Amino acid sequence: MGTQFARTLAILRQRTRSTVAKVLLIIGMFVGVCIVLVNLVYLQGNIFDGVRTYVRGEGLWAKAQKDAIFYLTHYSYDKDEVDYHRYLAATSVILGDNQARQALLSVPVDEQTAKLGFIQGLNHEQDTESLIWFFRHFHSTPHMQKAIQLWSLADERFKSxxxxxxxxxxxxxxxxxxPEILAQYRQQLIEANGELLHLEIAFSEILSEGARWVKQMTWLISLGAxxxxxxxxxxxxRHIINNIAKSEQLLLMSESRFNSLKNSNTIGIISWRLDGTIQDANDxxxxxxxxxxxxxxxxxxxxRSLTPPECEARDAIAITELVQYGHCQQYEKQLISKDGALIPVMLGASFLNGSDQEGVAYFMDLSASKQAEDKLRLAATVFNASTDGIIITDPKLSIIxxxxxxxxxxxxxQQNLQGDAARFINTGHETEDAYQAMLNLLQQGEQWQGEILKETPLGDKLSLSLRINTVRNDQDLLTHFVIVxxxxxxxxxxxxxxxxxxxxxxxxxxxxxxxxxxxxEQAIVHVQRTKGIFAVLFLDLDNFKPINDQFGHDVGDKLLQQVAKRLSSAIRQIDTITRLGGDEFVILLxxxxxxENVQxxxxxxxxxxxxxYTIDGHLIHIGASIGSAVYPDNGTDAKSLINHADQAMYSMKKPIK
Structure with missing residues (x-):
């Protein structure tokens, strides 16, 4: 019997190792998926930063293009070389971006030339790394290829x-x-400006579409992983379960050979050796x-290793009795459980016939009440040490x-809730349907999980994840709810x-x-339905560039922030203001x-x-040029309204900004 039992144990050990390997594979896959997801989050952050830098760069490019045409138009009127040199300065920004694009498209990529080009295009030096990284990694995507094509078309159009x-x-x-020749040239400038504005809008839209596409792809990859x-x-x-099933079958075969050990459900029985080995034991x-x-x-x-030191002397007495009589008197001792707890037992033992090394022993557990107390103390420790909030209730949601x-x-x-958990879980749901769904499940004795928004006694708003689990007894009757x-x-x-x-x-x-x-676009749809009107204002700051040159970009940025605050205070809550780039703002009224309200x-x-303005101790004065377009008098679509407001702004702009 011992040999057959050993063979069974060998097979069980082999299957256990196979099961452990598969569990380790699952853990390895989980770690791999976590690493992939972390990398995807990092990549997504870089992508959004890249899109941000290109949107800002497009704003700088657009600003430079408008300045170039503006000063060139003024030059055609007043023939002042100062305006022509200002036109050249604005052109330098666009040429810098063109240089950067050519360097990034070259083989191999010339990152240093691209960086210098972006800096010449007035991009912040810290943003150049994001611009280059985004271009190198996504220039082959369909959206980025369209954006590059639009960029190239804009550069070619600006060459004209x-x-x-x-x-x-x-x-x-x-x-x-x-005069007649210059008038023709000015007309061509107006046409070129309109085409360039169209390309700028298309460029911004394709960047936005590309960002959404990349975000969707990263989420799809995450879901796939x-x-x-x-x-x-x-x-x-499935394989682990099959192995467990086969192991159980082997155990049943072993049990059929050791019925005397396996049929006892109230007494622990072991087959032991004097050196401490336990050859077999019942469940x-x-x-x-x-x-x-x-x-x-x-x-x-x-x-022997399961016996605490203070019980070794009593075991020695029992062994002496076994050697003399073949059996020992029943006595009490303690055994060390797998988790280190001391289990009080009553035991008796005897040698097998003809052997002074092997025998059988029986154990009666005396610690049922103690184990129950230990479990209660352990549950209380877990309950109180948890970082999640926990409510235990009866089936009627009365708080225990x-x-x-x-x-x-x-x-x-518990006093605030007056002993009733329903006072807490019945409010804060996003919709009435969500609340009814929870209520229906709880009435059926089922579990529920969701989110609620609660107001604390101090008035703070908390977003909470709520999990309501059920506890059932051996008869599958609901006994408790555990709310986490x-x-x-x-x-x-x-x-x-x-x-x-x-x-x-x-x-x-x-x-x-x-x-x-x-x-x-929403405003257009609304007024088409209501036959109302709205207006688009195009505002550009005068003398902003000299301020940047004199006091630095940090002061310029703070000035733009204060301008934004004043604009926000000057308009109504229903109106919308945006910064297109540089010192240009567009307002939707x-x-x-x-x-007449527009004026x-x-x-x-x-x-x-x-x-x-007072910024960093400097008293700063700026001017502002503003133009407007009213729907539907000056246009019925976004492009025409913005173009009209833009032209209206430039028509009133002073020659020197």
Whole structure:
């Protein structure tokens, strides 16, 4: 019997090793998926930063292009070489970006030349790394290829502006500037400006579409990795379950050979050797000490090592009796369980016939009440040490106990809730349907999980994850609800912050171009239905560049932030203001009673913006040029309205900014 039992144990050990290998594979896959997800989050952050830098760069390019055409137009009128040199300065920005693009498209990529080009294009030096990284990693994607194509078209179209500039310059220097010729050139400049504005808008839109596409792809890859992991877990778990089933079959075969050991459900029985080896044991003995068949097969269980030092003297007396009589008197001792607990037992032992080394022993567990107390103390420790809030209730949601973490998180005590958990879980749901869904499941004795927004006794708002688990007895009757509350306010705030920065300008915190165009399209749809009117204002700061040159970009950035605050204070809550780039702002005025209100609001805005500023100890004065377009008088689509407001602004702009 011993040989057959040993063979069974050998097979069990082999299957255990196979099962462990598969569990380790699952753990390895889980770690791999976590690493992939972390990398995807890092990549997504770099992508959004890259998109941000390109949107800012496009704003600088657009600003330079408008300045170039503006000064060139003025030069065609006043023939002042100062305006022509200002045109050349604005052109330098566009040429810098063109240089950067050519360097990035070259083989091999010339990163140093690209960096110098971006800096010449007035991009911040710290942003050049993001610009180059984004271009190198995503230039082959469909959206980026379209963006590069639009960039190239804009550069080529601007070259025609440069050729017009040369023609205008030659016309003025050689022929004194014939009015009819200069008028033709100015008309060509207007056409070029319109085409370039169209390309700029298309470039911004394709960047936004590309960012959304990349975000969707990263989430799809994350989902794919997760599904792959789940598939492997299911596949491996199936093999583990099969191994367990085969192991159980082997155990049943072993049990049939040792019926005298396996039929006892109240007494632990072992086959032992004098050196401490336990050759076999019934389930009751193993369960009593929290061991399992794998521990027995591995030789982990040894009755000498399971005996605490203070019981060794009594064991020596029993061994003496065994040697003399073949059996010993029943006596009490303690055994060390697998988790280190001392289990009081009553035992008796005897040698097998003809052997003075092997025998059998029986054990009766005397610690049922003590184990029950230990379990209660352990449960209480876990309950009170948990960082999640926990409420234990009866089936009617009457509170039995609340842990300290619940009060720390929510501020509520059992007395605040008047002993009724329903006072807490019945409010704060996002919709009435969500509340009814929870209520229906609880009435059916089922589990529920969701999120609620609660107000603490101090008035703070908390986003909470709520899990309501059921506890059932041996008859499958509901006995308790366990409500677990986790504070997810920080995670919710982070999600809201990410949504905010995706639609707002990083410097001024104003809505960005994407959000502005979305609101503008909504306004068009609304007035088409209501037959109302709205207006678009295009505002450009005068004398901003000299301020930047004199006091530095840090002061310039702070000035833009203060301008944004004044603009926000000057408009109504229903209106929208965005910073297109540089010192250009666009304002959407909705729900206007009549077109005459536009002029009043314009004057109010200009008055607010042109008041003196004090920044870092410097008293700063700036001017503002503003133009407007009213729907539907000046256009019925976003492009025509913005173009009209832009032209209206430039028509009133002073020659020297």
């Amino acid at each position: 502006v440069m050729r017009l500039a040369e023609n205008i310059h030659n016309e003025i220097n050689q022929f004194g500037g014939r 997760l599904l792959l992991f789940i598939g492997i877990v299911i596949f491996t778990s 009751h003995f193993l369960k009593m000490l929290n061991f399992d068949r794998a521990d027995l097969a591995s030789g982990l269980i040894n009755w 106990s609340i842990n300290q973490a619940f009060t720390d998180i929510t501020g509520f005590t 509350i986790t504070d997810i306010s920080e995670r919710k705030a982070e999600e809201e912050y990410l949504r905010h920065i995706a639609h707002h300008d990083a410097l001024t915190n104003l809505p960005n171009r994407v959000l502005f165009y979305a609101k503008l 909705e729900h206007l009673p009549n077109a 009043i609001l314009q004057e109010k805005i200009v008055h607010a913006v042109t008041k003196p």
